[in-house]
Amino acid sequence: MLPVAVDAVGGDKAPGEIVAGARRAVDELGVPVLLVGPPDRIGDPMGLDVLACTEVIDMHDDAGSSVRRKKDSSLVRAAEAVRDGKASAMVSAGNTGATMASALLRMGRIKGVARPAIAIPIPVPGSTPTILLDAGANAEVQPEWLVQFAQMGATFFGARYGETAPRVGLLSIGEEDTKGRPQDKEANALLRATKNVHFIGNVEGRDLMTTDVDVVVTDGFTGNVALKTLEGGMRFIQRAIAERIPPELFAELWPHLEPLVTELDPETYGGAMLLGVDGVCIISHGSSSARAILNAVGVARDMVAEDLVRHLREAVQTG
Amino acid sequence: MLPVAVDAVGGDKAPGEIVAGARRAVDELGVPVLLVGPPDRIGDPMGLDVLACTEVIDMHDDAGSSVRRKKDSSLVRAAEAVRDGKASAMVSAGNTGATMASALLRMGRIKGVARPAIAIPIPVPGSTPTILLDAGANAEVQPEWLVQFAQMGATFFGARYGETAPRVGLLSIGEEDTKGRPQDKEANALLRATKNVHFIGNVEGRDLMTTDVDVVVTDGFTGNVALKTLEGGMRFIQRAIAERIPPELFAELWPHLEPLVTELDPETYGGAMLLGVDGVCIISHGSSSARAILNAVGVARDMVAEDLVRHLREAVQTG
Numbered sequence: 001m002l003p004v005a006v007d008a009v010g011g012d013k014a015p016g017e018i019v020a021g022a023r024r025a026v027d028e029l030g031v032p033v034l035l036v037g038p039p040d041r042i043g044d045p046m047g048l049d050v051l052a053c054t055e056v057i058d059m060h061d062d063a064g065s066s067v068r069r070k071k072d073s074s075l076v077r078a079a080e081a082v083r084d085g086k087a088s089a090m091v092s093a094g095n096t097g098a099t100m101a102s103a104l105l106r107m108g109r110i111k112g113v114a115r116p117a118i119a120i121p122i123p124v125p126g127s128t129p130t131i132l133l134d135a136g137a138n139a140e141v142q143p144e145w146l147v148q149f150a151q152m153g154a155t156f157f158g159a160r161y162g163e164t165a166p167r168v169g170l171l172s173i174g175e176e177d178t179k180g181r182p183q184d185k186e187a188n189a190l191l192r193a194t195k196n197v198h199f200i201g202n203v204e205g206r207d208l209m210t211t212d213v214d215v216v217v218t219d220g221f222t223g224n225v226a227l228k229t230l231e232g233g234m235r236f237i238q239r240a241i242a243e244r245i246p247p248e249l250f251a252e253l254w255p256h257l258e259p260l261v262t263e264l265d266p267e268t269y270g271g272a273m274l275l276g277v278d279g280v281c282i283i284s285h286g287s288s289s290a291r292a293i294l295n296a297v298g299v300a301r302d303m304v305a306e307d308l309v310r311h312l313r314e315a316v317q318t319g
Numbered sequence: 320m321l322p323v324a325v326d327a328v329g330g331d332k333a334p335g336e337i338v339a340g341a342r343r344a345v346d347e348l349g350v351p352v353l354l355v356g357p358p359d360r361i362g363d364p365m366g367l368d369v370l371a372c373t374e375v376i377d378m379h380d381d382a383g384s385s386v387r388r389k390k391d392s393s394l395v396r397a398a399e400a401v402r403d404g405k406a407s408a409m410v411s412a413g414n415t416g417a418t419m420a421s422a423l424l425r426m427g428r429i430k431g432v433a434r435p436a437i438a439i440p441i442p443v444p445g446s447t448p449t450i451l452l453d454a455g456a457n458a459e460v461q462p463e464w465l466v467q468f469a470q471m472g473a474t475f476f477g478a479r480y481g482e483t484a485p486r487v488g489l490l491s492i493g494e495e496d497t498k499g500r501p502q503d504k505e506a507n508a509l510l511r512a513t514k515n516v517h518f519i520g521n522v523e524g525r526d527l528m529t530t531d532v533d534v535v536v537t538d539g540f541t542g543n544v545a546l547k548t549l550e551g552g553m554r555f556i557q558r559a560i561a562e563r564i565p566p567e568l569f570a571e572l573w574p575h576l577e578p579l580v581t582e583l584d585p586e587t588y589g590g591a592m593l594l595g596v597d598g599v600c601i602i603s604h605g606s607s608s609a610r611a612i613l614n615a616v617g618v619a620r621d622m623v624a625e626d627l628v629r630h631l632r633e634a635v636q637t638g
Contacts, residue, residue: 125559126559136492139492139499139500140500140501171544173455173458173539173540173543173544173547180458180540181458181459181540182459184540204544204547204551205543205544205545205546205547205548205549205550205551206547206548206550206551206554207551208548208551208552209551209552209555210551210555218544220492221492221499221500221503221541222540222541222544224492224524225490225492225523225524225537225541225544225545226524226544226545226548227524228492228523228524228525229524229525229527229545229548229549229552230524230548230549230552231524231525232523232524232525232526232527232528232529233527233528233548233549233552233553234552234556235525236528236529237553237556237583240444240445240579241560241576241579244575244576244578244579245572245575245576246575249571249572249575252568253564253568253572256563256564256565256568257560257563257564259563260559260560260563264556
């Protein structure tokens with residue numbers, strides 16, 4: 001297969017952990033990887049191929065303008081490599097907005113898709129994750145976009161977890177079809193009329209970490225708030241428990257809790273997918289370590305092998 | 320003081336736990352209580368005074384129409400008792416929408432308040448809770464209402480926790496003032512110009528369970544999703560931990576974890592406050608047990624003693 005383009009200079013732990021994760025992907029998964037970034041910023045590429053460029057978009061750069069201005073940045077070059085058939089997919093733990101903008105401007109949208117959305121796995125230990133979208137690409141949405149998010153989210157869930165008719169819910173503030181804002185009620189009605197989605201109706205925030213639903217759609221504002229609320233809550237509780245248990249007891253406890261902590265760790269899932277652009281684009285958490293990058297490259301490889309983009313196109317066009 | 324009117328027939332565990340909680344409030348707090356409900360539905364009032372009525376609004380009744388139709392319901396009668404000076408406050412664990420509608424229609428709004436909002440304490444073990452509002456009264460809001468939510472939330476926080484200039488944040492999807500939807504950006508600008516609020520800027524979902532902010536304002540759709548997401552996440556993690564630890568080890572752990580579980584329990588905080596109506600109205604969780612009602616009556620007593628309604632009126636009018 002074509003290599004996966006990995007933005008070597010994006011993320012809090014770049015380049016060290018990023019390059020190390022890419023190296024592990026080659027060694028452990030056998031997936032070819034192309035590091036993208038300025039060679040002097042990458043340092044030791046650990047024997048991996050480098051697509052050299054001269055610029056870097058920082059975490060705090062404005063997404064839209066930096067992508068237009070920094071045409072020789074790692075993000076723009078990674079997206080171009082996918083567009084030009086030099087890479088099969090891109091992975092970045094850098095500036096999320098700029099990653100989206102690079103993918104959107106260079107790869108373009110899948111024909112028929114109104115807006116790409118960020119799909120993120122919410123861990124449900126002991127089960128497949130719940131896919132939440134949009135987790136932040138579009139602060140405001142039209143009801144019709146939510147239908148496409150449902151179609152794309154269900155397709156992605158199917159490609160990743162092999163479940164062909166995943167249950168899709170609309171995030172709202174009550175289970176009845178009449179609950180929510182006017183836009184949610186309209187989306188609910190449109191989803192009920194959508195043939196290629198197994199729509200189970202409205203779901204609530206408390207359903208995200210359960211096995212009651214597979215794919216949850218909402219606008220990018222609400223989705224981002226829900227995601228960060230859950231991340232904050234999980235981090236808080238893990239810390240609170242660790243603080244309150246005496247060290248000897250904690251040592252006894254850890255073997256029982258470690259699998260749960262691993263299952264709850266976003267790194268386990270490799271990151272979010274930008275669904276709707278004409279290529280595979282994975283947005284990893286800003287704090288990604290080597291393990292997160294390894295897993296992200298693995299997901300990228302799987303989604304390329306599954307021909308995700310073709311399935312997304314078909315889902316949106318036949319719905 | 321005037322008695323606190325307790326809706327004896329609202330909530331999943333009514334009337335048993337509600338009446339028992341009211342009785343405990345009399346015995347343990349010395350707060351007079353008036354049970355409201357049909358005597359045949361209440362059963363044994365445990366020696367408490369009863370304001371008899373003939374109707375009950377059920378959990379699944381439509382809020383607006385049921386309040387107009389069932390004029391002799393416990394919720395409507397409880398709100399009238401506050402309006403007519405026969406009770407100092409009302410407490411209900413019943414239909415949230417109908418509780419709001421009863422309070423709004425019978426007590427009326429505080430002069431100058433555009434819309435009442437539900438303020439709910441998010442537990443932060445080891446510290447004062449974070450007050451989140453609106454937790455569900457208004458699915459859509461105007462930026463000006465968010466300013467009043469900030470003023471009312473800060474006033475409530477001050478009355479409950481004795482902190483006179485609590486830090487107020489606007490829930491958004493990034494810390495910069497320019498992040499969020501147009502309505503959030505406008506609210507941010509209005510809050511920066513509001514003199515009687517200590518506004519610290521945008522906060523994110525991950526800040527809710529921290530000591531970084533005291534009062535978080537948002538629309539009732541986002542607030543309700545965030546609240547239920549957190550509730551669901553906390554319930555999930557507590558269950559997951561309990562399932563994975565062998566019983567003997569769990570018994571050893573419990574003394575260390577019990578205080579944390581208690582601090583995380585919504586029952587500890589007595590419920591949500593409906594801020595902006597011309598009276599003290601406490602909305603307890605539908606699953607409230609006697610302990611939740613006891614604590615709710617205690618909060619009601621405190622808020623009456625603090626003259627919360629007068630402070631809210633002043634905060635909204637001088638801002």
